[in-house]
Amino acid sequence: MLSLSSVTKRYGDVTALDRLSVNVPDDSYVSLLGASGSGKTTLLRVIAGFEEPDGGKVIYDGHRLDGVAPHRRGIGFVFQNFALFPHLSVADNVAFGLRYREEEPVTDPSELKARVADAIRLVGLEGLEARKVTAISGGQRQRVALARTLVTEPRFVLLDEPLGALDANLRERMCDELRAIRERLKVTFLHVTGSETEALLMGDVVAVLSAGSIAQVGPASSLFALPKSADVARHLNAYNVLSGRVVKGGFEGAGARFALPGKQAASDGAPIEVALRFDRISVRPAGATAADPAGEAAIRARFIASEFTGASVLSFFRLEDGTLIQVVAHLSGPAPQAFTKDELYELSFNPQDVIPFIERAA
Amino acid sequence: MMEIAGEQIRSAAPAMGEDNGVSPAERRDRQERRTALMLISPGVLWMTLFMVLPMIMVVYVSFWTQTTFTVEPKLTTDSWVRFLTSSTYLASTWTTVRIWGIVLLSTLLIGYPVALFIGLMVRNQTLQTALLVICVIPFWTSFLIRVIAWRPMLGTEGAINMILMKLGIIDTPLTSLLFSEFAVLIGMTQIYCVFMVGPITFMLSRIEPSIIEAARDLGAGFGRIFFKIILPLSLPGVIVGAIFVSVMVLGEFATAASLSGRKVNLLGNIIVSQVGSLKWAFASVAGVILTVIIAVVITALLRVVNLRKEM
Structure with a gap:
């Protein structure tokens, strides 16, 4: 198990990692979700040893890793830009670690050949062994980078936005393959990404990195269903976040007022943030005082624009106080309504679906 | 439809340029060759006058006959x-x-x-x-x-x-x-x-x-x-x-x-x-x-x- 405790890393006045603590279990696929600038890459570089932390500890199976030179840590790193050796062939790139590593290099040519061939077969690059890495496609380079790392049999592999440089089709295929490869090798993958869909799809466990520390860790489905803070909710790109105040155990703000689910311990007037999923909102024209289903809450908002994304339509509304609200309508349901720009609409939802975050704002 | 379109292109071509039967690709190739020739000629001229010719001259002079104060173009080793x-x-x-x-x-x-x-x-x-x-x-x-x-x-x-x-x-x-x-x-x-x-x-x-x-x-x-x-x-x-x-x-x-x-x-x-x-x-x-x-x-x-x- 890899555990980081209170790891801090500063660059001048900027604190990239702020007393970050996290445990990464063995034999698992962990995805680390973070916006750009949240310290994702710094975290990986600290684990790999390219940077040393200013404070805190990095411990792997009871051994301190910080302070150990990167080439003695036994941790694999797959770079975002692949970082292949441009003057070597595919096979020589893959063989590099085994051949030239300081500890226990593989000197027997036949063993070297067999292991390189295995790694190349693992990532499906048979037939390209003699090619220069400058003469293969982006997806193939990604595979070389992966094979080059995996052939050295690290128990822990760091993947820095490994799919970022690939086009959408290829990305989906690589996702499946990465998971399959990991399951076959029984190693730990720590996959860093800025895409919430990728993080949720890939990770057995998802960790959300925000402002230099881990905001939440958990299985993908529970993390998505129940974000612990407004920050995590924002990262998931599936929640509208409203801010307001607690009034009589309910929420008031942004031109809305509704009861909150469960009992709220917060006193009146305490600031509060609530998250409301994009797909839990229905829209109807304002003023049409249709029968309000019991317990429904509603906010008035002006329609701005819609985006057609294939299987669903994403609509943008603006509240009176300027907050942007997104609504998702799935096209599998009844035909979506056509909205008129700058018209007022009523956005209604069940207050039981709202997730309140009092402790964070308090 | 195809027939008509072909007719139109054929009738339009002679009006656009005098060189009949030359495809646009060929015309562009010629243009590019002309440009390349223009770019390279000053360099070639310079090198010919001040490097290739003098070098040939040096080789030639090395076989001339040398006396104490003069050198004559009479070939000798x-x-x-x-x-x-x-x-x-x-x-x-x-x-x-x-x-x-x-x-x-x-x-x-x-x-x-x-x-x-x-x-x-x-x-x-x-x-x-x-x-x-x-x-x-x-x-x-x-x-x-x-x-x-x-x-x-x-x-x-x-x-x-x-x-x-x-x-x-x-x-x-x-x-x-x-x-x-x-x-x-x-x-x-x-x-x-x-x-x-x-x-x-x-x-x-x-x-x-x-x-x-x-x-x-x-x-x-x-x-x-x-x-x-x-x-x-x-x-x-x-x-x-x-x-x-x-x-x-x-x-x-x-x-x-x-x-x-x-x-x-x-x-x-x-x-x-x-x-x-x-x-x-x-x-x-x-x-x-x-x-x-x-x-x-x-x-x-x-x-x-x-x-x-x-x-």
């Missing part, structure tokens, strides 16, 4: 025989090659670490440029002053001897510092080192830092990374630097003339002195031999790396 049978001239050819080899090696040994520092350690581009400019500062003075400035450094009463005496390391001044082959080697290394540093720095600064990190992550120590990654990737720079240094050192005469006290005679010195005494035919022989040596060296260096693929 006398000058060639004299050069190739004289131990003095063969020795100076060997000296030229030997000094070239030593200077090439010393500029590489001194220049490479400097380039390594500027190109790889310094990742700030402004600082990189500033450091390279510092390397070029000696070139703000004239070539001769740079060479002669070594005299007060290396002389019997020069700075180095004074310091060594003051420190008590030596009792009597070292006389072999100045007016010796050593002085020529020092002078040349200092002058030509920067031509090695520049191209190597350029190649090193193009190496992605993540490539070196990847090699470390795969378990390689510094030595392996240097010999298997950094050196091969910077080799084109080494070759370009070596070509610069070779061309300049092989044709050198001024450094040897002013720092060796006439103890070191390079082919360049022979050409200068023969031209000085109006021995044109003999100077031409030395010139042809020097040109052949330079051509061989450059060809050999270019064999090491395919520069066209790297640039």
